[in-house]
Amino acid sequence: MIVRYISKTLLAIAIVFAGWHSAKAQETIKMGALATLEGAFTVLGEEGMRGVEMALEEFGYEAGGKTIELVTGSSDASPDSALRAARKLVEQDGVPILVGPLSGSEGLALKDYAKTHPDVTFINGSSAAQDTTLREPAENFFRFTGDGAQWLAGLGEYAYNEKGYRNLAVLAEDYSFPYTQVFGFLEPFCRLGGKAPADARFWVPIGNNDYSSVIAALPDDVDAIFVALGGADAVKFLTQYGQAGGELPLVGGTITVDQSVLGSKGRIRDQVIGTPSAGPISDTWDNPAWREFQDEYRERFPDGFPSPSLFAHSYYISTKAALLALDEVNGDLSDGGKAYRRALANLEFETPTGKVSLDERRNAVADVFLTEVTVDDAGNLANETVRVIPQVNQTLGLPYEEFLAYGQVSRENPSCE
Amino acid sequence: MDPSRIWTRVHPLQWLLIVLLLAYPGPASDFFTFQIGAYSLILGTIALSLMMLGGLGGMVSLAQLTVAGLAAYLVAIFGENSVGVLGLGWPWWVTCLVAVFIAAVFSAFVGAISVRTEGIYTIMITLAIAVAFFFLVRQNYVVFNGWTGFAGIEPPTLFGVYWRDPAPFYYLSLAVAAFFYWAVVYCSRSPFGLALQAIRDNPRRMHALGFNVAAHRVTAYFLAGIIAGTAGVLLAWFNGRISPGSVGVDVAIDILVIAVIGGMRHPVGPFAGAVVFVLLQNFAIDLIDRERFNTVIGLVFFLVVLFSPDGLLGIWSELRSRFQQSRQSRFHSRGSSGGSKTFDSVGASQSSH
């Protein structure tokens, strides 16, 4: 039995080897898509792939007169696995265009990798670490979806001016994406006079499952808690906070109250209703293009989330940008993609969430939505639009050099004493 | 049943293998040279250190990847990185020597903790140590730069060759792997290696004969640490980065899977296991349902443990014995169908008291 199994495997391996120099067909262009299809972020990766599929369907799998062949790669959210998958897509499958990855640290790893393959064009999926494009960017890495600080533009002002919060506790995961988010939220909040000193900030390891000690250590004399946890961590905290009888209002990071959390099976309803947050999408935005996108998503993926999540949205926009630029150069990548990348850099297009263009470091300038959690007509939790903050750029309106003076995002930046 | 005699017998095959390995980068694409070839050799070398402990010493350690990971971290810390945390910029050869030495000392420390307890404890304790190390590097920002880890680790440019280019890196990995392969073969025939195997089969008797059982075992851990540490340096150069994800428990268990699938009786086993593992890891996505890679590798592992405790090596010798009905091959088949030497030993030591 084993012998048969092994011989089968050997046969399969032989087939793979035989095909390792397969000639590229003239009329097709291979496009790689990389997302987390393994591990704890599987659901989010599948959601990203839905976005890729929607954009490709919209173009009928054709751009610039060429047929687009999709090749997928899978990582488990670790930079190493993202790198491995990207190497396979680029060096083995020979894709000239790669869309992805999904999470922050993966993005940083792929930026470094992009520098070693200048003829391949990398278009970010949904990863949102600041330094992917801010410091030492790669010439061939494009991000049409913004970073974690950008996504929270306007939330700090909103919490200070309209909610009237003055003292905040901060609870966030201990890695680069939440640092970026905490920075983006606290910088305006503290500039206005708000306080969130370092000893009221709680950094928990990613994947922590017991928040009871943190909940016990939260100070009593704050107005609200800014929570920047994602996915499973957010669900765990919200449930346990409810069980512990917590009563403080919350302010959410971009993925703390997005559809992947609101759609989860848990008892978080009482905690999250009314929580303000901000991000690149808003579930209830009253705009024909967004509604159309939403309906399309619901029709195509009945087993998806009640409303397309940030990940489907990001991958959709990135893939669409890739295809639009291909149209512009008539599918011609013969110069190592130079003309193609010029077209990408100058691209400006309408998305379901407003106009998107790129700055000189190839990072998005896009609209950001300020939202609050409500219950929609179907009884699902959803983010209701409070206001739209138009055309936010990566330096939050400041000149580049001035913005760099804030320093790299970290646990203590800004100090907020 | 002296394993060393089995090894000397396959000379023609060995020659063929050597030629194949040396010629491999010629027809192979960069991807196959680097991502498949060199990566298999690195993983195989780490698994080789486990084979040395498990196969010769009867101590199955899950912390060998942790040892390799520590060396990789040290390369980033003492050498140069692009993250801005530490990166002391020592010359590359000092960095490598120190990294491998500290890793080996750490390995000996792991050994010292686990040899105080008996056999089956080893796997539990080393598993716990692997996890502790994972949490430590993930949480510590001052030295290990936490979740992000280190990036921008560069191999040196020597003799005008950039050593991360596919072919040079492949030959570098091949040279390291071949050296340690030879070293393990040599060690298994040396007085130390023979004593180690005897301790594996019956520690009490060896103790009674005046051997210092604990010292032999800790030394084995130290030597295995040199192997794993060197592979760790290669791993850092290979990826150009090191982060907690590279030293996670799942990866540590992958090393065990590689060693067991390949077979722990002979140093060629870990490399055979690594090739199968890396091919599956890269091409499961094309052949089988791509999200179920772990089920496939788990099933292979399961079947190997259940039916062929010698791994691929066991299947190989089984096949040979079926084709050749010589006296010599019958000798082989008896050896393999009766269960592995490694695993036999546990039963043997139990039945002897």
Next chain:
Amino acid sequence: MGRLFGRHPNWTIAVLLAAVVLVWLIFAVWPEWLVNVIGRKKTFVNTLINGLTLAGLYFLVASGFTLIFGLMRNVNLAHGAMYLLGAYIGYEVAEASGNWFLGLVVAFLAVALFGVLMQVLIFRRMEGDDLRQTMVTIAISIIAADLMLAVWTGTTYQFTPPEWLFGAITLPIVSVVKSSGDAVFIKYPAYRLAVFFLAVAVGIALWVFLNRTRVGMMVRAGVNDRDMLAASGVNIQLVFMLVFGLGAGLAGLAGVVGGTALSIAPGEDLRYLLASLVVVIVGGLGSISGAAVGALIIGLAEQFGLAYFPTYGVVFTFLIMVLVLAVRPQGIMGGR
């Protein structure tokens, strides 16, 4: 007590003193200087109770692990997978029937059956071959984790406990006295207290089972000398099946209990496997009372670590393990 005092006077005095200080810390209103030194009382008391309830959960998981090892020398590294499987099965049943307790019972039975099957179909084939058994359990846990990911995806699941267990209850412990003279009492999640009492109940039940029943006597005899037990006419395979089923069932039960207190997601299997490993290594492999002591130490260390040294809290537990191994390799309660 008197005899104990006579034998170890210094130790007894130290333990008594520590107990008095602890009781005072829990019930007294803290003076200003104490708050300045170690922080607010609310944090301390909550952390203490958190540690106890977490210890309860760890005991539920680790007792099954140690029970199986004690009799069969089988290091079941698929124990975490059984925990997760129990949690998922319990979740499905509780959702479908609307009855949380039914989910608890079905999870126990289903995972117990799974354990019995593993024992009969796999481990019986390789009896006495510890290392191979352990490898097989690793293989099973890899496959099980991946298949569970396929069935239940990566979504985080959260049980709905019975209504009367949800929310917080007020404990008769004063946290601070406000300037207005009102005392503020400490609140604590009702469910987590229930976890602790369940663990105590299971612990007592296990003790009674092992010490006061005929089958329990056979199990203990088997722990001491398996061959002699078999020779005296006991069907040892039946005892093995029973113990394996019980140990696995406890993991499934703990899955529902723990999944309700915290949550269920891929990766929890590994977390609880490691918790079990560390608890039994510290407490002493194969001993139920060792599992209790180990669970207490690890639960408290983890919670105090998280509350007072959040960054390195996780590493603490492993330092304790290394320390115990260095000083007393067989574990605190382990005899050899």
